[in-house]
Structure formats: C-alpha cells, structure tokens
Amino acid sequence: MNRHAPTAVRPVVTGVGVLSAAGEGTTALAEAVVHGKAAFGPVTRFDVSARRTTRAALLPEPRPLADAVLAAVGQACRSAGLDPADPDGGPPVLLALHSDRHTRATLAEVSAGTTARWGGPGVLRGYTGACVAAGTAVADAAQLVASGRRTRVLVAAGHLVEPGVFAAFDAGRALARDGELRPFSTGRSGTLLGDAAVAVLVEAEPEAERRGAPVLARLAGWGRAGDAHHVCRPEPAGDGVARAIGAALDRAGIAPEEVDYVNANGTGSTLSDHAEALALRRVFGEHTDRLPVSSSKAVHGHALEASALLELVVTIGALTDGLLPVNAGWLGPDPEIGLDLVLDGPRTARPRYALTLNSAFGGANTALLVAAR
Amino acid sequence: MTALRILAEAAWPDPEARGPEQLPPLPGFSASSFNPLVAETAERCLRARHGDAPAPGRTALLLASASGDLATARAIEEAAADTARRMPPLLFFQSNPNAVLGHIAARWGLTGPVVAICPDRPPPPGRVPQDALDLAELLLADGDADQVLVIAAEQAEQTDEDADGTDRAVALLVTTA
Numbered sequence: 001m002n003r004h005a006p007t008a009v010r011p012v013v014t015g016v017g018v019l020s021a022a023g024e025g026t027t028a029l030a031e032a033v034v035h036g037k038a039a040f041g042p043v044t045r046f047d048v049s050a051r052r053t054t055r056a057a058l059l060p061e062p063r064p065l066a067d068a069v070l071a072a073v074g075q076a077c078r079s080a081g082l083d084p085a086d087p088d089g090g091p092p093v094l095l096a097l098h099s100d101r102h103t104r105a106t107l108a109e110v111s112a113g114t115t116a117r118w119g120g121p122g123v124l125r126g127y128t129g130a131c132v133a134a135g136t137a138v139a140d141a142a143q144l145v146a147s148g149r150r151t152r153v154l155v156a157a158g159h160l161v162e163p164g165v166f167a168a169f170d171a172g173r174a175l176a177r178d179g180e181l182r183p184f185s186t187g188r189s190g191t192l193l194g195d196a197a198v199a200v201l202v203e204a205e206p207e208a209e210r211r212g213a214p215v216l217a218r219l220a221g222w223g224r225a226g227d228a229h230h231v232c233r234p235e236p237a238g239d240g241v242a243r244a245i246g247a248a249l250d251r252a253g254i255a256p257e258e259v260d261y262v263n264a265n266g267t268g269s270t271l272s273d274h275a276e277a278l279a280l281r282r283v284f285g286e287h288t289d290r291l292p293v294s295s296s297k298a299v300h301g302h303a304l305e306a307s308a309l310l311e312l313v314v315t316i317g318a319l320t321d322g323l324l325p326v327n328a329g330w331l332g333p334d335p336e337i338g339l340d341l342v343l344d345g346p347r348t349a350r351p352r353y354a355l356t357l358n359s360a361f362g363g364a365n366t367a368l369l370v371a372a373r
Numbered sequence: 374m375t376a377l378r379i380l381a382e383a384a385w386p387d388p389e390a391r392g393p394e395q396l397p398p399l400p401g402f403s404a405s406s407f408n409p410l411v412a413e414t415a416e417r418c419l420r421a422r423h424g425d426a427p428a429p430g431r432t433a434l435l436l437a438s439a440s441g442d443l444a445t446a447r448a449i450e451e452a453a454a455d456t457a458r459r460m461p462p463l464l465f466f467q468s469n470p471n472a473v474l475g476h477i478a479a480r481w482g483l484t485g486p487v488v489a490i491c492p493d494r495p496p497p498p499g500r501v502p503q504d505a506l507d508l509a510e511l512l513l514a515d516g517d518a519d520q521v522l523v524i525a526a527e528q529a530e531q532t533d534e535d536a537d538g539t540d541r542a543v544a545l546l547v548t549t550a
Contacts, residue, residue: 004516050456098472101450103491111493125504126491128441130469136488140508143515165468166447167453224517226426226434231401231475233468244485247517305483335535361433362471363478364487 004251007146013370014152014213015080015201015314017072020300021057021194023225025075029310030317033296034346036326040192040301041180046163053175054071056161057194057301065102068197069095069158070117073110076154076199077118081213089118090199092150094137095159096157096305098165099128110156113125128305132224133157135262135308135358139222141202152203157306165304169193182304182329183266183295184273184337191267198309217316219360220254220353220371223247227363233274234266238279240365241265241357245283245371248355248367256284259291259369260351261324263315265338265359266295267302268329272359287357292349294327294342308358314354319372324349379509380520381546383417384499386408386539396540400477403463405444407528408473410540411436415477415524418544427482433518434474435488437505439495440528442470484514485518498541501525506547513549516544520548 004350018025022032039057048054059068060302061114073093082090093114097103103126111122134157141153169175169191176182176190208215225247227240228303249256266277281288296314303310318324326345352372359365386394398479402408445467452459452460465471470489478487492502501523509521 098448099438099489099491099492101441101443103441104439106494107491123493125493125508127489128438128470129489130423130471132471132487133489135491136486139515140511143511147511147514149511163453164449167460168449168465169466171460171462173462174465224433224488225477226484226487227475228478228482228484229475230479231472240484251516328429330395360471360487361466361469362473362475362487364471364474 003072007202009146009204011142011145011202011213011219012205012208013200013217013219013316014208014215015076015204016216017075017199018313019059019068019072019197020310022300023057023060026313026317028259029314030321033299033314033325035322036299036328036345037212038299038328039207052177053170053179055179056192058161059195064132066106066162067159069110069156070113072197072199073114073156076201080201081211082118084118090114090118091152092121092292093154093156094127094141095123096127096133096137098159098305098357103128113367125363129360129364130309131304132358132366133305133362136224138312138368139224142219142222145202145204151207153202154199154201155309156199157309159303159306160195160198166193180295180329181268181298182269183298183327183330184277184334184339184341185331186334187331188268188270188273190269191302194303196303196306196310198306198313200309200312215373217319218280218371218373221248221252221369223367225365229363232361234275234359235363237284238274238275241276241279241359242282244365244367248369249250252369254353256289259353259355261292261318261349261354262293263311263356264293264295265357266297274336277339280339291340292324292342293339294323294325298328308366311356315354315370319351319370322348322350376550377506377547378550379491379545379547380418381418381422383414383421383544385414385542402467402471404448405442406540407442407444410491410542411484411524412476414544415522418522418546419481422546426480431485432483433485433512433521434478434483434522435509435523436470436474437490437492437502437503437525438527439492441491443528443530444532486512495527496525499543501543522544522546
C-alpha cells in the first residue's frame, strides 16, 4: 500500500555548494571520492594529545562555521542561476547544525548573511538531530516543494571538527583506533570526523524550467523511520533503515531493482555497518549481489549534522558524472556484510536511481532517493 | 492554519500540581536536567493517551528546543578544555538531542521519524512553538507517521539574569484533524 501522498510537483535539485576536506566545490569532492583519496590527517586545530584517536578530515583553509556555510550557500545559489534582484526573493533556508551553546548565534548569522546577499526570509528553522539532521531537512524541503507549499527551499548544513564533540566521541570509543575509516571492512574500528559546509537548492520542476535553471537531479523519494530500540545503538537487524528505504521507494513508485547505486551510511562502526548491510539485503534481496554500494565517509569523514547533505552532493555527482565513489580504507571482506562494494575507481556507471542513507543516535534513519534527470 | 487534532497533552511543571515537583532521574543520563525533562514530559503525555507502553501505530517524535541541552553542552566544553581531565563517556551519546528521543521511542515502541529542531526563538512559557506545529503537520502530510509526539523543552540558563531558573516543557500528541 502506498501511504505517501501523491506529489503535486516534482522536486528537483538545481544548485549545490560544498566545502569539504577535499577542498572547495563539487569538482574537488568528486575527484577525491571517485579515486578513493582519503582526506584524513592529524588534527592541529586543537590539542588532541590526550585522545586515543588524533586524526580527522579538515578543511584545507580553516574558517568560522557561519562563513563556511555562507560560502556553500553562495556556490549553490550561483550554480542554480538565482538572481539576487529577483522580486520573488531568495529561498527560505533550512539549516542543519550541531546543538550546542552557539547554535542560535550561527543560525542568526547564516540567516542574516543569506538575506543580505540573496534576499528572502533567511533561515526558517534549525535542524539539530545529529547525523540525520540534514537528511531530515532535505525530506522536509522535498515535501514543502512537492506539496506546493514552496517553490524553492535551500537546505544548508555545517559541521566543523571541534574539541568538545571530538573528545566526547573519543571517550565514547566511537573513533577509529587506527586512524582510518574502513566502512564494511574487516578490521574496522570506528569512524573519523570530518568538516563540511554544504548547501543544496531544492526547487519545483516547473519553476526550474521556467527559469531555465540547470537541473542536476530529481528528488524522486525520501523516507524516515525510527528503530524504537536504543538511545544510541542501531537496531541489529536494520529494521528502521529498511523501513526508511521502503518509504523512499514507495514514494517514488519504483521497484528495488531499479536502484543502481547506494551511498551507504557506512560509519566504520562494527554494529552500525552490520545492521545497515542486513537492511540492504532485506530490501533488495538478490539484487543486493549486483547493487554497487560505497560509503564516501571513508574519504571525507563523518560530518555529523552535515553528513547527509554532503553525501547527497556526492550521490548527485555519481549520477551526473557517471562515476561511483570508492569505499576506501578497505582491508578485506567481513563475511557478515555481503555487499557489492565499490573497491576501486574510477568505476563508470549510469545509475538511473541512487540512494543515500543516514542513521543517527536515537534510532533515527533517513533515505533519500535521487534520479538522473 | 494548522490542521491538527490534539490527542493528549502534558506539561512540566504540571500547572495543576499542588507543590514543587522533582524530575525523576533518567538512568544512563547525567550532568543535565534536559533529558529527564524531555523524558518525563513525553511520558506523561503518552500515558495520558495510551495508559501503558507500547503505543500503537506509527508515531513520530519531534523535539523543539531553542535552548538545547545547555548543561550537557557546558559539561562537554569544560571537560574538553582541560585535557588532563577525563571526558565522561556518557556525554558521548548525550552530546545530541536524539539520544533521549531514542529512549522514549524504545520504551513506547515509536517507529516514526525522529526529528530535533531549534526554533529561532523560545516560545512563551507553556506553549509549543508554531513552527513545531507546522512541522508536525508537514510530517503527517508526508505520510511516514500517523501521529506526532511534539515536545517543546527549554532549559533555564542558570547564568541568564532574565531567566526565572525553571526548566519548562510541553508535550502534545497530535494527528491529522
């Protein structure tokens, strides 16, 4: 049964902007992920001498969080061909950030900067739901556009590696002991954090056509589901992930066999990677054996609240460039995983539909399904 | 206009309580009143509707907080600033607002979306921000949930002279009107 309301309008992506450890812009990011060039290095931004893990993927040129997000917003708006003088005003912004004592100040700074440069109402809302914050914001943007409530919405996200979260993740033994992020691999020992500032413009397809805007991809489906299992551990069988994927496929009205690439959550955690692999097997059945999967976190790191938007940009790049991201950091197969991982590159492909997955503390899961134009 | 039907509601502190109330401790969480505040207010709201766990159907969790978990954020900052000090491991999962939502979801069997937002300003005491109600309506229209438990929680900033020092939360269980 299709529980999801038929969409009045198809949401498309017309602009993207990104700053990551690979550098500024989508070209630098695509170059790194399709060749599997991991961007991790020693953390020099603050003292990590007392930590078990001392590596992360940092921006080549450090800058304040709001500045980085505004730079990504500028890239996205320019690439979408938005005109600051447009009488309709700039797009409203949904902004994903870590929840801390600086969140509201950053929201206000990004809001003011966006309005000053591009017009419009600025930031409507902050999303603080950990590693699905940006995925949730994209789903909301898609629904706002698909239901006709908005003609365009800019989703932005930012995460910069900082001492508090780094120390907390280190204390929680979530960071890779060997300083490498090895999704789905034998010997994986945890994740590594990464900087990212990202922006994606979601727009109603008729509006994009009217403007003559470049359509990079279509947001064909999105789904969200909770594990109802634990404060931070994933449900071991991947039930919530599977339901989120099912909702995304349901909304798009496509069969699992039509998905040609999955950008997995793949944090490098033993439990989480295993649960995600089981979820993929449950949804895709025998198609799993022919379904290329990779986690680009192995290259750009785990950008927490910004991760889903960073990985959406990577996934759109796979569609537009026809090159799949490499699952870097690989040491060898884990017999309990059983996925067709993209282990070398560049690997050429022409995906019709590609899925990007994210999961978070609290058992939150998001699935975003993008289609080639 | 928000097209929502309220199935149950609860507040902390309870406006009808006869005296001062004490938040029950939440096992596994430390250093902050924020998570016990969210958990207890959600618990009261779900009990008002369902009696005992589990709750039927697909229910989403939506936490709206302009303050966020100030005490945990401060504890993390202070522990990280002194590299000779050990970071309490519990602060790892407590470093984001999803963790307590995971506790509520696991206890009540809530399988809908798990969402945490920061509205641009705190609502008046005892109220849910309009933005959170708008988002609850969008979540229901989107089709991944049949009900949404909206929790609006604000932790008092102890150093803020304007604050009255009281943590406050409101929970509404809503569905489509």
